[in-house]
Amino acid sequence: MRAFSYSRPRTPEAAVAAFTDAGAGARYIAGGTTLFDLMKLNVERPTHLVDVSELHGTDLIETSGDVLRFGAGARMADIADDETIKREYPLLAESLWRAASQQLRNMASVGGNLLQRTRCPYFRNGAGGVYPCNKRDPRTGCAAIDGLDRGQAVLGTSDACTAVSPGDWPVALTALDADIVVLGPQGNRTIPIADFYLLPQDTPDREFSLEPGELVIEIRVPRTAAGRASTYHKVRDRESYAFALAAAAVALRIEGGQVRQAHIALGGIATKPWRSREAEAALRGKAPTRENALAAGRAALAGAKAGRHNGFKIDLAANTIADAISIAAERSAS
Ligand SMILES: Cc1cc2nc3c(=O)[nH]c(=O)nc-3n(C[C@H](O)[C@H](O)[C@H](O)COP(=O)(O)OP(=O)(O)OC[C@H]3O[C@@H](n4cnc5c(N)ncnc54)[C@H](O)[C@@H]3O)c2cc1C
Missing domain, CATH: 3.30.43.10 (Uridine Diphospho-n-acetylenolpyruvylglucosamine Reductase, domain 2)
Known part of the structure; x- marks a missing residue:
């Protein structure tokens, strides 16, 4: 103790x-x-x-303006159950209610969800010299790389770390270009979510671009016409209370049968919430057919690098993206 x-x-x-x-x-x-x-x-x-x-004011859920605003202290369950979010941004609601359990979502904040650390078993269970981990104890090595790597990342990895970024909500926020507002000893600043999470490179212990003492106070999501035709599709070992093996956050604007705007981000397979501009470009201007959706999925995984036991994730993720595109496209039609 x-x-x-x-x-x-x-x-x-x-x-x-x-x-x-x-x-x-x-x-x-x-x-x-x-x-x-x-x-x-x-x-x-x-x-x-x-x-x-x-903290006063940090449980804010504001959905009426041009920017959706969520206080960092808002509970996961409260945003997941918000009727406007469920109707206009199903990917945000689904990323929350497909995470953890109802009891956890009642307790957990969306700010804490952004900053949760990896579930890599070597990171969590190896303290005290049982397993080396560069993320937990810098420059000690990585037991996962030559170990049981079934759950490890295939995108954004380095020779020092292959740990997956665990959160679902950050993936949906990444697809929608959210901003993270923080307050620190030097005052306020706003960090685009694309810059909030760091790749492991040779310093996997540094996971977020926060400076010491900075407190996340708000998450802002710009309104987009693609919000309604969206989904957070999550594939896991069991259908509830499990982290993603692969997940895709997809939001589409479809006009005249063609995708005009696509927002695509991936979870469960990368070392940070992974925006796929490649998948978006592959889909833009095309009809959301199964063939085109799968081509977009494959484009997202083109740079993937598997270890010994996690190669299955590459195909799984490409198909997960394709399925998410189909779900989002169906919602556009309804
Ligand atoms: C069994 C289990 C299953 C789970 N399954 C999933 C899942 O499927 N998907 C998923 O996404 N998550 C899952 N989770 C994780 C869960 O969602 C997180 O534990 C939760 O969101 C964290 O929120 P919290 O408020 O409890 O954070 P805390 O535990 O209080 O804090 C988490 C981290 O955030 C920091 N922090 C908290 N608030 C702030 C702030 N405002 N500013 C700066 N730093 C802050 C803390 O210092 C800490 O490092 C699971 C958790 C458990 C235990």
């Missing part, structure tokens, strides 16, 4: 100040649904927790 101190400020500014005062061992905690696990596994060893679950 490691001792840690705890504070529960009421405003974002006070939270940032508490974090800064506590120094390098501080961590924010929201629902605690993943941070506590990692503390019990000895992967995270905070000396001070700043509880951000009751």
Whole structure:
């Protein structure tokens, strides 16, 4: 058991100040649904927790303007159940209700979901020198690369790390070009989601472009006409309460039987939420037939690199994209 101190400020500014005062061992905690696990596994060893679950104003869900606004403290379940989101942005609602379990979604925040860490078993279960992991303990090596790599990434990997980015919601947000608003010791800034997640390269321990002490306060999603014809399609070992083996977030604008606008992002197969401009380009101007959808799926996976046991993910992901395109296209017609 490691001792840690705890504070529960009421405003974002006070939270940032508490974090800064506590120094390098501080961590924010929201629902605690993943941070506590990692503390019990000895992967995270905070000396001070700043509880951000009751900050004023951070449970915002605003769907009426040109930009959808979600406070970082909003619960996954509340956005998943929001009638406007379900109707106008089914990919956002589905990315949340296909994640975790109802109990977890009731507790977990969408800000914490953005910042959850990989489920790579070597990262989670190898603390204390059991398995080397460059993400957990920099420059110690990677047990996954020559190990049981069935669940590992095939896109965005490096010689130092192949761990999959686990979240579903960040994939849907990536497809829709969301912005992440943060507050830090130097004030506010807005980070496009494309820049929020970092590729592992040779520093897999650095996963997010947040600076020390920066608190996520809001997620903004620009309105798009492609929102209604959208889906988050997730394939996993069992149909609920499991992370993705492959997932696709797809939103389309179809006119005259042709795809005019396509937003495509992938989950479960990459080291960060993966926008596929290749798949989008392959589909644009085409009818959303099975053949064209599959060609788009294959284009997304053209640069994929498999290890020993995860080669099946390449075909699986291409088909998952194709299925998601078909679902989104059907919604466009209805
Ligand atoms: C059994 C199980 C199954 C799951 N299945 C899925 C799944 O299928 N798909 C999926 O996407 N997720 C899944 N999850 C993960 C779950 O969605 C996350 O645990 C949850 O979203 C985290 O939110 P939280 O508020 O509890 O975060 P916490 O555990 O409180 O925090 C998570 C991380 O975010 C940081 N943090 C929290 N809030 C902020 C903030 N505002 N600013 C800066 N940093 C912050 C914390 O310091 C910590 O590092 C699963 C979890 C479990 C336990």
